[in-house]
Amino acid sequence: MTVSHVGASLGPTSLAEKARLTGDFADWHNLFYRTVWITGTLDIAAVRAAWRRVCRHHDALRRTYVSADEARTHADALSEVEFHTAETDDEAIELMRSFLGTPFSLDGPGFSRIAIVQRSERRYLLGVAMDHIMTDLLSWNRIRADFKEFYDRALAGDTGDVTGVNGYHMFAAEQRRLFSGGWGEERKEFWRSYTDEFGAYPPPFLADAKHTGEYQYKVIDRALPADAKARVDALSRQARVTPFAAVSTGILAGVREVADDPTAGISVTHHGRGLPGTSETPGLFAQTVPLHLGRRVTSPLESVREVFQRTHDVFEYALPLTVAGRAWNEVLTGVGRAAAGLYLELNERPRSTYYTPWFTGTEVEYVELSFPGDKVWDETVIVSWNLYETGPRLVAEYNGNYFPDAAVEELLEAAQRFVLSATTA
Structure with missing residues (x-):
């Protein structure tokens, strides 16, 4: 047209x-x-x-x-x-x-x-x-x-x-106006202090990982106990935090355990609408921000509370950090350098049901397509907590010619153990 x-x-x-x-x-x-x-x-x-x-x-x-x-x-x-x-x-x-x-x-x-x-x-x-x-x-x-x-x-x-x-x-106009004033200065000071403490980006999940061939898509799909969602909810209530903070802490604890690195971090995607009046506004708001455990080893509940506070902060001050950093002459993050990407679902039904019904009087069946040139995260483990009521899963997607299968299995095992056992700690 x-x-x-x-x-x-x-x-x-x-x-x-x-x-x-x-x-x-x-x-x-x-x-x-x-x-x-x-x-x-x-x-x-x-x-x-x-x-x-x-x-x-x-x-x-x-x-x-x-x-x-x-x-x-x-x-x-x-x-x-x-x-x-x-x-x-x-x-x-x-x-x-x-x-x-x-x-x-x-x-x-x-x-x-x-x-x-x-x-x-x-x-x-x-x-x-x-x-x-x-x-x-x-x-x-x-x-x-x-x-x-x-x-x-x-x-x-x-x-x-x-x-x-x-x-x-x-x-967009309001964000640009605020970014050039005190609102932007507050975010600059926060991210400067955050990166002073943890560095410009999370360290690699495995420091010695090497490319051994072309990208090979692999998935590890672990069945969780049938009451996994109830146990995540119980941990969240006990720690007085969000379920997102609870499962994020599990991934962070797993990364720290497997990599044996006290600076363990992950990258998370923040989909929040950060300014008033934007909760129902379509457009590109998603941005990736780093999330860390503190260097001090604490009890499981204290760790969950600590990560909850960090999620509150990084989401409150979230910006596209590469662009913001260039504007401030700061290096705040590195694209593609995440230890593990985290995508969290807390739904109680399979994703396929999200697409029904599209139109009154019809039924739909979702079709998965792939396209040449699709982006692949060849140095990132993407972890999903799918807490369906009828079949909860913990899933990792990764490059099998970069990450050893055993290390990814160990990451999921450690994360599952931390989250589903923390309420008894």
Whole structure:
């Protein structure tokens, strides 16, 4: 579709957008996508109307970039629903892979794609791709909920305007204003003191790890006791902390035990909206910050409380640290140097159920796709606590040609032992 600049407004990029535009992630594929098979009656015209309304409602989907420091927010949608047909499921999937899998250009006309491939009267493949520059996980949940609501409204004949306020546009301007004043100075002092204590980035999980070949994706998936979530909750209540702090401490304790390093640290992703009025605003807010145990060995409960205080601090002062550090002439973190990435889930149902229902009167089945050029973390162990009520798991994803399997197994064993036994300590 043709992109018009008529009615577009100019303003500063957010610090997260600037990080993406200035090289920290600019060479990555960085796709955020969902693909689902849809079974049932699907009104294509209503899907198209709903998608346009989603884009009109959330200004993050209408942004392009003049430079690393200046964004343009357009008045109308920058993408529309494409429609295709296919004779087989494999053909439909390859069509979708080709459509979704092309990397977005950072100086391009938009950062979202959506398509439907019809296989039969009641079977469709729907795919949505967005560049990470304009979304994160919380953004996607908001966008998908609105997509369903606007679809239902379109079916009911509601054609009213749903244009929202320029939420992300306003956030970016306010963040840049605050960053140049006392708010930014407070963050600079915090991160200067934090890195003075712990260093610019967490040390490697294994100092002697070596690349022995091309990236080899490996997964260790440990079944946890059926009452794992209840035990995490009990530890959190006993220590008077969040479950996130409890399981983070377990990973930190595991890293320290395996690596035998008192400076053990991990990197965690903070998805919080740090300024008032941003809790429901889609856009790129996610940023990675370091988290550490103190050097002093303490009891399990004291360690959990200590990490809880650190999570409060690093999230309170969270910024894209490479960009902020450049602005302050400080070295605050190193991309890709994490001892272990931590992604935490506390849901009580499998992830596949998060994608149902997309549209009233339909059922969906999630489809996993891979694309050439996907980013791999070849020197990072990504750990997930999946505390499903029906099957809790502790999972590690890593490069098998860099990390020894036995060391990753030992990390998970130590983390599990710490978290699930701490309430009896």
